[in-house]
Amino acid sequence: xxxxxxPDLALQVKEACGENANLCFQCRKCTAxxxxxxxxxxxxxxxxxxxxxxxxxxxxxxRTIWLCAACETCTTRCPQGVDLPRIMDALKIMAAREGITPxxxxxxxxxxxxxxxxxxxxxxxxxxxxxxxxxxxxLAGELDRQQFLRQDIPLALHLLRTGKFKLLPPLSxxxxxxxxxxxxxRRQSAAYYPGCSLHGTAVEYDLSTRAVAPRIGLELIEPPxxxxxxxxxxxxxxxxxxxxxxxRNLALMEAMGQQLVTVPCPSCFTRFRTAMRDxxxxxxxxEQVAGRIKSMPSPTLTVEHxxxxxxxxxxxxxxxxxxxxxxxxxxxxxxxxxxxxxxPELTGxxxxxxxxxxxxxxxxxxxxxxxxxxxxxxxxxxxxFSQLPIAxxxxxKVLDAASEAGAEAIAVACPLCQANLDMxxxxxxxxxxxxxxxxxxxxxxxxxxxxxLDPEAxxxxxxxxxAAALLQEKGI
Numbered sequence: 023x024x025x026x027x028x029p030d031l032a033l034q035v036k037e038a039c040g041e042n043a044n045l046c047f048q049c050r051k052c053t054a055x056x057x058x059x060x061x062x063x064x065x066x067x068x069x070x071x072x073x074x075x076x077x078x079x080x081x082x083x084x085r086t087i088w089l090c091a092a093c094e095t096c097t098t099r100c101p102q103g104v105d106l107p108r109i110m111d112a113l114k115i116m117a118a119r120e121g122i123t124p125x126x127x128x129x130x131x132x133x134x135x136x137x138x139x140x141x142x143x144x145x146x147x148x149x150x151x152x153x154x155x156x157x158x159x160x161l162a163g164e165l166d167r168q169q170f171l172r173q174d175i176p177l178a179l180h181l182l183r184t185g186k187f188k189l190l191p192p193l194s195x196x197x198x199x200x201x202x203x204x205x206x207x208r209r210q211s212a213a214y215y216p217g218c219s220l221h222g223t224a225v226e227y228d229l230s231t232r233a234v235a236p237r238i239g240l241e242l243i244e245p246p247x248x249x250x251x252x253x254x255x256x257x258x259x260x261x262x263x264x265x266x267x268x269x270r271n272l273a274l275m276e277a278m279g280q281q282l283v284t285v286p287c288p289s290c291f292t293r294f295r296t297a298m299r300d301x302x303x304x305x306x307x308x309e310q311v312a313g314r315i316k317s318m319p320s321p322t323l324t325v326e327h328x329x330x331x332x333x334x335x336x337x338x339x340x341x342x343x344x345x346x347x348x349x350x351x352x353x354x355x356x357x358x359x360x361x362x363x364x365x366p367e368l369t370g371x372x373x374x375x376x377x378x379x380x381x382x383x384x385x386x387x388x389x390x391x392x393x394x395x396x397x398x399x400x401x402x403x404x405x406x407f408s409q410l411p412i413a414x415x416x417x418x419k420v421l422d423a424a425s426e427a428g429a430e431a432i433a434v435a436c437p438l439c440q441a442n443l444d445m446x447x448x449x450x451x452x453x454x455x456x457x458x459x460x461x462x463x464x465x466x467x468x469x470x471x472x473x474x475l476d477p478e479a480x481x482x483x484x485x486x487x488x489a490a491a492l493l494q495e496k497g498i
Contacts, residue, residue, distance in 0.1 A: 039112040045102040052096035062086040093360035093400035128408040133255035146218035213280035214242035217287040224437030226481025230466035268297040272319035346474035348388030355429035387472035396423030403438035461489035
């Protein structure tokens with residue numbers, strides 16, 4: 023097939039997303055650090071060069087743009103600061119507008135199914151999204167029936183039994199809880215945006231966060247009627263939509279009188295931060311967004327990940343003072359995943375490549391946290407529905423690294439990471455012959471255990487890999 027050229031492709035990309043592909047000088051750091059490069063048909067550095075050369079047809083028809091997990095490793099390590107996942111999004115949107123059939127149909131199928139549920143119900147409808155995706159795969163002859171019957175159905179039944187999977191669609195409604203007083207001592211109040219996962223498959227993250235907050239003087243105020251932030255399906259499909267959805271929620275929280283927003287889900291956190299950055303840098307985009315929502319949040323609104331709020335607002339002394347059952351002898355690998363800290367220009371992290379915030383919190387509880395190589399490796403969560411074999415391979419590498427470091431459990435601060443590492447261990451064992459039985463605990467659950475809280479109130483019984491035997495062995 024003859025190669026066609028469109029000389030202004032790099033300019034088109036810059037106009038679409040603000041990223042200048044011409045800054046790339048082919049140092050190859052993006053490819054060297056990419057956890058998915060071996061699965062791409064065009065390596066990251068080569069894709070940027072093809073954009074520079076105007077090889078539009080080749081780029082828009084590539085598998086690479088659809089397989090990118092947006093882990094931001096490339097952006098963090100790029101000496102020129104090129105945000106390659108953002109360019110990938112622009113290329114996907116461009117391909118869709120030009121009617122190019124994606125070479126991997128399951129990825130855009132997941133995006134469209136997820137967005138359909140969000141538009142109908144305001145929040146991610148997990149059961150509806152999965153049902154539509156399975157139906158599409160079955161009609162296309164792409165459904166792995168053995169996996170569906172032997173693995174997916176039993177997993178779904180477990181999630182139903184534990185209340186993590188709901189057949190009825192969610193509705194954007196008022197918060198169900200009341201604000202809780204924590205006594206006369208100094209309190210830190212924050213708007214609390216749980217995100218769709220914490221009202222679904224990550225309900226134990228929500229339960230444990232609410233349970234530990236009063237013990238450390240943190241008052242969480244959930245805004246009534248919040249809606250989905252849009253996450254990957256939005257920013258891979260429509261840049262304006264991906265900006266409107268987070269800012270609508272931030273405006274809602276600011277209208278409550280809050281100037282601090284704490285977010286436990288890293289994906290939601292980065293979508294909020296990205297939207298605020300983009301409307302500040304692009305007056306035209308700001309004007310478009312202002313025409314879609316009732317009011318714009320002020321640029322002074324502070325958005326933090328929950329870990330940052332605990333470290334910087336509450337303080338480690340308050341965490342340590344709340345401990346009634348020290349976790350001495352418990353060896354934990356703290357797994358941060360991709361985007362809590364990356365890229366640092368967006369997240370504000372000073373230790374993006376080797377973060378320590380979760381380690382410091384858990385050490386304040388008396389636990390031992392390990393040095394290990396997989397702290398910020400990508401688990402492939404964004405591909406777990408559309409490209410499961412790749413997600414299993416990436417999760418296996420994380421579990422291998424934690425096991426080799428001597429971890430007895432893995433602590434996480436991301437609902438997608440927890441789901442991948444906990445729910446997929448059986449599938450990883452069947453595919454690779456590796457048995458781990460490593461409990462995957464939210465760091466807030468670990469805090470609750472150290473504070474002497476009831477394990478049931480922390481959602482400890484909702485995991486596939488139980489921590490009961492380990493905790494009994496440690497006398498916790």
